[in-house]
Amino acid sequence: MNKINPFSALYYMKENRGRTALCIFMMFLATLMFLAGNYIHSELYTFEKEFEYSDKLVLVNAQNTDEEFRDFLDFKEKVRADEKLQYVDTTAYGFSGMQHGTVLNLEMGGWHYTFNSVSDMEKVFAHLGIEGDFSACKHRSMIISRDFANNKGIKLGDVLDRGFDSSLDGAYTVDAIIDDGSYCTFYIYEDDANLWRFYIYSDTMEGTELYDYVKNLAGDRLVQISESDREEILPQFYVFYVLFYGIDFLIAVVLAVTINSVVTGQYIKRTYEFGVYRAIGRSKREVRRKVAAEVIAMNLIACVIGFISIFLYTYIVNELVYKKEGLHLLYASGIGVTGFIICDVLIVIPLILSKGVKMGRADVTEF
Numbered sequence: 625m626n627k628i629n630p631f632s633a634l635y636y637m638k639e640n641r642g643r644t645a646l647c648i649f650m651m652f653l654a655t656l657m658f659l660a661g662n663y664i665h666s667e668l669y670t671f672e673k674e675f676e677y678s679d680k681l682v683l684v685n686a687q688n689t690d691e692e693f694r695d696f697l698d699f700k701e702k703v704r705a706d707e708k709l710q711y712v713d714t715t716a717y718g719f720s721g722m723q724h725g726t727v728l729n730l731e732m733g734g735w736h737y738t739f740n741s742v743s744d745m746e747k748v749f750a751h752l753g754i755e756g757d758f759s760a761c762k763h764r765s766m767i768i769s770r771d772f773a774n775n776k777g778i779k780l781g782d783v784l785d786r787g788f789d790s791s792l793d794g795a796y797t798v799d800a801i802i803d804d805g806s807y808c809t810f811y812i813y814e815d816d817a818n819l820w821r822f823y824i825y826s827d828t829m830e831g832t833e834l835y836d837y838v839k840n841l842a843g844d845r846l847v848q849i850s851e852s853d854r855e856e857i858l859p860q861f862y863v864f865y866v867l868f869y870g871i872d873f874l875i876a877v878v879l880a881v882t883i884n885s886v887v888t889g890q891y892i893k894r895t896y897e898f899g900v901y902r903a904i905g906r907s908k909r910e911v912r913r914k915v916a917a918e919v920i921a922m923n924l925i926a927c928v929i930g931f932i933s934i935f936l937y938t939y940i941v942n943e944l945v946y947k948k949e950g951l952h953l954l955y956a957s958g959i960g961v962t963g964f965i966i967c968d969v970l971i972v973i974p975l976i977l978s979k980g981v982k983m984g985r986a987d988v989t990e991f
């Protein structure tokens with residue numbers, strides 16, 4: 625068997641397993657920021673379906689005065705005449721979505737949609753791609769997803785009122801459970817006397833294009849056109865992201881200082897070793913490259929162990945805990961990747977630069 629070249633990065637790691645394991649463990653801690661980021665983004669993920677639905681449905685409200693109501697009726701006629709748009713009426717009576725739990729044990733308020741009849745709801749559901757058995761639905765029915773039902777401990781046929789959730793103003797029966805994975809609450813509330821709102825949707829437009837088209841169609845009419853849920857909800861999560869990145873930076877600094885202290889002691893003891901390399905003709909660049917290779921090799925091992933551990937943890941906790949609660953911890957997220965990269969770079973790059981320069985200056989004649 626061929627022996628490992630002493631100048632190889634693996635040689636030192638093989639001959640100093642204890643010290644190498646300590647460094648790998650501390651670098652492994654940086655990968656936990658990936659998991660932390662996944663937890664943060666999993667909170668926002670509970671609104672993913674709401675964003676999708678909101679991109680396809682625009683809510684228009686009448687306002688208070690007679691002039692405003694005339695504008696509302698005029699705008700409705702304008703929508704009715706537009707071949708690109710469809711609409712369904714709904715009551716002006718106020719509704720709210722119920723609260724749902726999250727993987728961070730926070731309570732989040734879900735969105736809601738209210739329909740004036742089962743047939744109106746089925747029209748909109750067909751547009752949104754929602755399927756289910758709605759034969760039992762009627763006035764004061766509530767429709768929720770299976771995940772939402774598991775999250776709240778609700779069963780088909782349950783009658784819910786304000787005692788169950790403070791956002792409810794009266795009693796509603798859960799007459800259908802759907803498999804759309806949302807945390808929306810859908811109501812049927814028949815109220816032909818107060819149809820001061822309506823939902824607009826289109827087979828050819830959605831998102832910003834649909835909202836802009838509706839606003840342009842309204843012109844200077846005094847009607848209230850809702851913003852998309854995405855525009856309303858996303859800013860509320862910015863504080864989570866700011867806090868996460870702030871904590872991520874602080875943890876990176878602490879880990880960098882700690883790892884640097886540990887590694888410094890190791891490399892001080894190796895100054896003579898690197899002095900010998902220089903004495904036998906190895907250049908400063910080759911010495912720095914060796915130091916970089918050692919640090920990068922340990923970091924790669926730490927990352928492999930870390931990501932395998934995180935994926936296993938995520939799978940286990942999803943299967944044993946979160947699925948039963950109608951929740952899902954993401955396996956990967958943009959914020960998790962960014963948080964890990966920030967932490968890892970702030971640890972590895974200064975380590976390579978500082979130790980590479982130091983060992984490149986080693987001189988055997990000083991001993």
